[in-house]
Structure formats: C-alpha cells, structure tokens
Amino acid sequence: MKPAPFDLVRAETLTEALDTLAQAGEDGRVLAGGQSFVPMLNMRLARPGVLIDIMGLAELRAADLVKGALRIGAGVRQVELARRPDLADRLPLLAAAIPYVGHVQTRSRGTVCGSLAHADPSAELPLVLIALGGEIHLRTKKARRTVAARDFFLGMMATAMQPGEMLEAASFPLRRPGEGFGFREVARRHGDYAVVAVAAVAGPEGVRLAVGGVSDVPALRDLPDPESGDLEDALNDFAWSLDAREDLHATPRYRRELVRRLGREAIEEAVRCRS
Incomplete structure (x- = not known):
C-alpha cells in the first residue's frame, strides 16, 4: 500500500519548519526518523496534507x-x-x-x-x-x-x-545521589514492542514504578519498599487497577501477572542499586 498524496517540505531552518507547520494547521505533521510514522503513512493510518522533514536542522541535533x-x-x-x-x-x-x-x-x-x-x-x-x-x-x-x-x-x-x-x-x-533503577520487559521477540515493560526508581523518599504495555498510557504509582513487607499486596492492587488490554499477544490476566512479577524484580534491583 502507498501513502495518500501529500506535500513534502525539507525545512532548511527551524523558522521555516515552524512557519510551514503554522500554515498547515491540522494538516501538518513533522517527520524526523520516520521509523514509526512512515509505516502509518503507507497503511494510510495517517494522512497529512503537508509533511515537514526536520532532520536537516542542526539546532535540533x-x-x-x-x-x-x-x-x-x-x-x-x-x-x-x-x-x-x-x-x-x-x-x-x-x-x-x-x-x-x-x-x-x-x-x-x-x-x-x-x-x-x-x-x-x-x-x-x-x-x-x-x-x-x-x-x-x-x-x-x-x-x-x-x-x-x-x-x-x-x-x-x-x-x-x-x-x-x-x-x-x-x-x-539525571541520576541523583541515593537513587537506584531497575528495568524489565517481556516481548515476543527482542526488539518487538513490549507485552509488558516496567521501570522502577528507588530513592531516599521511596519507590515508584512505571508500567507500559498494559493500558493505553503508561501508568505510574508510588509503592512500598520491599523491606516493609507490603510490596506484594501493593503490586497486586496496582496490577488490578490497570485497564489491561487484550490482544493477540496476551490476555489481561497474563499482563497483570507480569506486572506483579516484573515489578517486584525491577523494584528489588532498584533498591539494590541505590547509592
């Protein structure tokens, strides 16, 4: 499939890019790397009237x-x-x-x-x-x-x-003194979009966990330190509070199970790495 027709502007200055975008309004879209957007163009999921290429602008690099x-x-x-x-x-x-x-x-x-x-x-x-x-x-x-x-x-x-x-x-x-971090992900193959991904930050003030791949937006919650003994219940509550999606890759229940398991692993890693 091929994109719907559009005008391409290779901006030579940031001013030109912004002027063109202002003139185009809702019909204008910015193109940078294009690794996600170009497939959407080809499938006609996106139909901009004007596409503005900004990759030649040194001030954005x-x-x-x-x-x-x-x-x-x-x-x-x-x-x-x-x-x-x-x-x-x-x-x-x-x-x-x-x-x-x-x-x-x-x-x-x-x-x-x-x-x-x-x-x-x-x-x-x-x-x-x-x-x-x-x-x-x-x-x-x-x-x-x-x-x-x-x-x-x-x-x-x-x-x-x-x-x-x-x-x-x-x-x-940037990393601040006393912070540690953990990241975990499950995908069908390395490089595919995550079925579930979690990112943990442990600092002097506590632990927070971000979860992606479950709902329509990444979710964030403050959670207890593992040493408190309350983490398991808090992770379970967090997992069940998410509006988990069902698709070809996973059921909502499977995604919630991954939130619990991966979340604990990421938090424990973040706590170990605190310095």
Whole structure:
C-alpha cells in the first residue's frame, strides 16, 4: 500500500519548519526518523496534507546537560543517545531500556523524540520519561511551553500536542545521589514492542514504578519498599487497577501477572542499586 498524496517540505531552518507547520494547521505533521510514522503513512493510518522533514536542522541535533537533566533535541537519533559514554552513569535507567527499543537498524534512523511523539503505550522511551518525572518541550511559531511527561500522553498514540506545535525536545532528569533503577520487559521477540515493560526508581523518599504495555498510557504509582513487607499486596492492587488490554499477544490476566512479577524484580534491583 502507498501513502495518500501529500506535500513534502525539507525545512532548511527551524523558522521555516515552524512557519510551514503554522500554515498547515491540522494538516501538518513533522517527520524526523520516520521509523514509526512512515509505516502509518503507507497503511494510510495517517494522512497529512503537508509533511515537514526536520532532520536537516542542526539546532535540533543537540543533547545537552541542562538544569539537572539531559535535554534531547528532536533530531537526536536513538543510536546517538545509546553511544553516549556518560549515559550509563548519568541516566542508568535510560541506558538499561534503550537496547530494547526496536532493533539496531531502526535505532540508527529513529529519533528519541519521534518515539515520544508517536506515543505507543508499549514503547520504552515514554515509559522511562514518565518514571523519571521528565518533561516535553513544545514549540509553535509564536510560543513555547513545557509539559510534564505524565500529562503529555493522553491515550494510544494520542498526546497533548496541539495543531501547529512541534515536539522540540525532551528532558530526562539525571541520576541523583541515593537513587537506584531497575528495568524489565517481556516481548515476543527482542526488539518487538513490549507485552509488558516496567521501570522502577528507588530513592531516599521511596519507590515508584512505571508500567507500559498494559493500558493505553503508561501508568505510574508510588509503592512500598520491599523491606516493609507490603510490596506484594501493593503490586497486586496496582496490577488490578490497570485497564489491561487484550490482544493477540496476551490476555489481561497474563499482563497483570507480569506486572506483579516484573515489578517486584525491577523494584528489588532498584533498591539494590541505590547509592
């Protein structure tokens, strides 16, 4: 199948990209790596009138340390992030999750922010951003705004982005003293979208767990420390509170069982790694 007709604009400046997006309104879409969006075009699940290619914009290719976070521009490819020598030290949860994002071939083209904008509920990068309490930076021709990750993802492939806005960058908070992290995932094959994925953060103030692949958006909850003896019941309550999906890959009950098992493993790892 081939895409429906559209106009392609290869933006030479960020101003041109934002101007074109403002003019296009609801008909405009931004193209970065295209690893998720191009298949949607080919299946005609997406029918933009104007597609704006931003991958030639150098100002969107930076990943900088800003105010205790790694701010990743919209043009940064996943492979570039994975190759950062300081990633495991500064963002160990992101370093643990990124090998599960697609395959080597897709990571070489796909962008970090493209995965966030796509908002698949089984994707690893939105899950990590929510677990860390990260932020999304949105921009239009006239204004900028920042949205907390927990408020950005509204449903399956639905976000708080408005017509005329583009996702300019995302901020992943850096590891703080006393924090530990754990990540677990079950998929049919390595590189497939997760049936269930969990990301745990254990800090001096407590433990929180983010769960992806179960509901239409990643879910986040504060949970007891394993030493308290209350974790098992809390995980069970969390699992049953989720509106678990049923599809070809898993039943709701199986997904809830994975939340309990993987959640405990990830939390125990996070607690062990606290420093």
